[in-house]
Structure formats: C-alpha cells, structure tokens
Amino acid sequence: MKYEFLDIVVADIAFDAYGENLGELFENAGEAVSASMIDIDKLDTDERKKLEFEGEPEEMLHDFLCELVFLKDSEQLFFKEYQAQIKDNKSKITCKGSKLDLTKHEVRNDVKAVTYHEYKLERTHKGWKARVVLDV
C-alpha cells in the first residue's frame, strides 16, 4: 500500500504513507498530498519541477510537503508523479504534473498547511512510515 487516508481528525485530512525506502516514502507521501487536493488521474505530466531539501529526513519530508501546498497557490501546479533520491540528509525530488485547468480538473480540497499534529516519520519492519495531518 502506498498510502491510506484516516478518519482521525475532526476538521481535516490525515494519512499514513509507506515506502520500502525513504525515496519511496517521499514519493508516496507526495502523491497522498496531491490526491487530497485534486483528482490526480485527470492530471497530465507536461510540467516538471525539481525540488531540493537538506536536513534530517523528518524535516525534509515536512518541507517537501509544504512546498507542494505552496506551489498549489503560487503557481496553480499539481503533480501526479514523483521521483525522489535521498542520501546523506539531502533530497532531490522530480515532480511531474500540470497547471490547474478548471475545465478539466476536479479540485477536492484547498489544503492550507501541513501541520505537525501527530506528525512523524518512523522506521518499520517493512521500511518507512509517515503520519501526516493536513489543515483544510
């Protein structure tokens, strides 16, 4: 399973994302944020963005997800495919998607922020797991 949405917060959106390695976890968490905002099946992949972060994995993941929320408002960009490379507290993520076209795309939620509420990134016996709560 890449991610699952949870019904644990009264007013907002929560999900758990999984990955066999950190790169996969970042990709799946990115997709979960996208899927909470828009119907990703209807997105094209004509826009590309390269994002880079530095720091502890937990902070890099939070920064990365915050950037997706920022790009939603600042450039109306939404992504459906992510490729992440994570090494030595540095991450490079290539994101593919498209600009919002209100005639084609169905927006699901206007995410305000990636919170720290119950936020965690942890190792599991299968790899990695993150819990994320989004303020909508």
Place this chain on the structure above:
Amino acid sequence: MTSEEILKKIKQIDEFRWELPATFKDGMRVPGRIFATEKLLKQMDDRVFDQLSNVACLRGIQKYAMAMPDAHSGYGFPIGGVAGMDPKEGVISPGGIGFDINCGMRLITTPLKVKDVQPKIKELIDHLAETVPAGVGREGIVDLDKDEFKNIMKQGVKWCVENGYAYKDDLNSTESYGCIEGADPEKVSEKAIKRGIDQVGTLGSGNHYLEVQMVNPGAIYDEETARKFGITSTDQIVVMVHCGSRGFGHQVASDYLKVFDKAMEKYKITVRDRELACAPFESSEGQDYYKAMACAANMAFVNRQVILHQVRKAFNKIFEVPMEDLNLVYDVAHNIAKLETHKWEGKKRQLLMHRKGATRAFGPGHEEIPEQYREVGQPVIIGGSMETGSFLLAGTQGAMDETFGSTMHGSGRTMSRTQAKKEIKGEKLQQRMKKEGIYVHATSMSGLAEEAGFAYKDIDEVVNTLDLCGVTKKVVRLKPLGNLKG
C-alpha cells in the same frame, strides 16, 4: 485516560461552567475553564481537554485557559480556545491563532425584504459566484504589484478607502478599525507574498462562505440593540461573509511554526505538542511573528472588504439598490492575537489575547467599540452551519469580567469531514436544502457534503450557553436563503 475518566476529573461549577483542575496534568500553571451545557461538554472530543490543559501550561498564561461551547480539537490550541498571556513574561504561539490568520465574519444589512430577494435568489447567488472568486485556483479581483500588496499589509481597510473599495464608515465598523498596528511586511517571507498576492478578494474553500440571509421570524430578541445594529424588521435581508487571509496567512503561519520550533531550545521552552511551538512575546522571534501576523490580519480585513464591495455591486446590479445603502454592521476576527487592556483582581493590565475560533466581545462603554455601538456593546457575529442559521449578538460586561472580553465563533464541528461525506452526498444535500428554501452554489459537491448541518453542534444550544452565562447577549437570529460556498 478514557472519556469517562477525563469527565470524572472535570469539576462542575454550575449549569454552564466546568473546571479542568490544574492538577489534571503536570505543569499546568492555571486551571482550564469550559463553558458548555452537559450535552455540549460530552460532545467535545477528548483531545479538547488534553489540548486545553496543554495551553494551561504555557508560560505567562493568566487566570485560566478557556474553551467556548463550540470547542473541538484543533492543532495546539483547541478551536474555540482563548488564552490571555502576560506580554512581559509570556509567550506568543501561532497554534493559538491558527493557520488562517484573521479568519473572521462580517455582516451587512440591506434595505431589502424577503419578498424582494427570494424570487431572484438564484440569479443573485449565481451572479455573486461569478464576481466573488471561490474555490482553488481562482484569482482575486484586485490586480496588485508587490509594493501595493505591502501597502495592504500595512494599512488594512484604509487602503480600501483610498482605492475605492470602501466607504469611510466601513472603517468604524471593522474590529480594530480595519488595521492591526505594528504590521511590518519585512517580516513576511517572499513565499507568503507569492502565495497570497493574487488572492485579495477571494472567498477560499472549506467552510468559508458568502450567505444571503433573512432575519428569522420572531427572532429579534433585543429590539433596541437590533435597531442600533441596523436591523429593523424580521423579513429584512442581510449578507454574511466568512473567510480569512487565504494562502498568505497560511504561509505566514507555516513559516513561523518552523521558526518557533527551532527557537524553543534557545529559550528553554518545552511544550507537549509541536503545534504549540512558541517564543517569548518580547523575543525577536515573538516580535517578528506578531508583525507578520498583523500583515496577514490586515490582508484578511481587506479581503473581506473587497468582497463587500462586490456584494454592493451585485445588489446594485440586480435590485438597483444604491451601493451605499448596504451597511457594514461589523467585521470580527476569530483567529488572532491582540494586545488588550483588561481589568481583573482590581488592576488594569495589558494582556496578549490569543483567540482561536473565538471572537472578541467587548461590553458596553469600552473605548475600542465604535461610538455608534458603544452604548449597547460590540456586535458579535456567529456563523452556524449553512443549513441551520446564524446569530448577531452583543458583547457584555460579563464578558469583560469573566472571559477577557471573548466568546464563541460558530457552532463547531461534531463530525469529521470524512464521516459527513459518508452520511450524505453533496447533490442530495443541495436538493434537501432547496426544499427548505435555501439555494446553494458550491464549487465542489464533496466539499458541500462536509458542511452538512448534522456535522455541526446545535447552534442554538451553543449560543444560549453564553447568553445564559451573561457573556454575550442574543440580538437577532438569522436564517439562510442563499449560500455561495467556497
């Protein structure tokens, strides 16, 4: 702790007041005070009490940490949470303000009656949907460069007066006269500017809305105060707006949460919840956040004012009402921190008030209330769910004495968004509301289902609780006719 165990620890003071004792959790500096009927108390999720007790642990908190009857759990503070901090000793916490800085309500009176508006309600709401951008990805109606956006941050509604989006009287009818002092755009990130510059004059999404309402038959509770607020008959049409500082405020909050997360070590502050990250108000980080928060708050006042301008134009176009005949009753912030002077234990003291999902409710005579309302108390606007109705109230001396001049903000959710969507489809809800005489224009059907009336607490019980406590006084109950949902 189970729900039963928590409830056992809460001490009942009287029918509407409960105390979460300072012994509930290690580190509580003051007790918690909950305003609720027994039913509303039991409807609050357990996290409310956990979060309230965490707030009571914050440095500099005075008297008690408060939860209003509409409280539900949030991030850091509960929604419906109020805390007054000593500005010299205490902290400022973005978690006590919320991501949507200066989310708030405004109420506008019209000279029209139900018989004038009801036959054209669909035309009106659909026209507003075209002229007030709602939902994701719709650009605002004010074209701004960066310098002009910074002027908005500094000046608030004064900018609107100078640029033709407001009448001078609108300034008097906005909390803090439409401008929180101390705003400094240099404390705002480039990212926040990029996120918000195109969003001035947009409603946003989620639970934000623009609603055309009528005064409920037989529901003018205080005729004299209602008249002062501009409401003279039960079939009068009014307009209510609920929105905030959009992506701009969300980014300011997100930026400073990270700043405070790192600053806490420097100031040797520990908190039980990362969303309660904070810094001493007088520290450089605390001051920077306050100055940036003021920028976002001023942008939110402007955002709601520009929407009012669009509402005036719409009524002028469809009903040929002169624009100046739509009067702003008041605009209140319900996600904000402010420096205020309060009197208790016989002394006047300055407090840094945090109100998150809570509204200022100053009583009669307070010098910060505009002259036209000073005799009756500050107007307080309480938005219910789209289906059930809303209230116009007045602040009281009771609020000054008991809650540092604060009250609830709405009805408060009881059901998660996910559960609400399981219970009803948006299309079905839209049909049901149509039968009840409410026309809804929604940008998203699933988003509409999330806002169903049953997902919220009983607005009458919430409002009555603080009315009977003597904190706010009921003036008028309002009923929706048409709703533009963000």
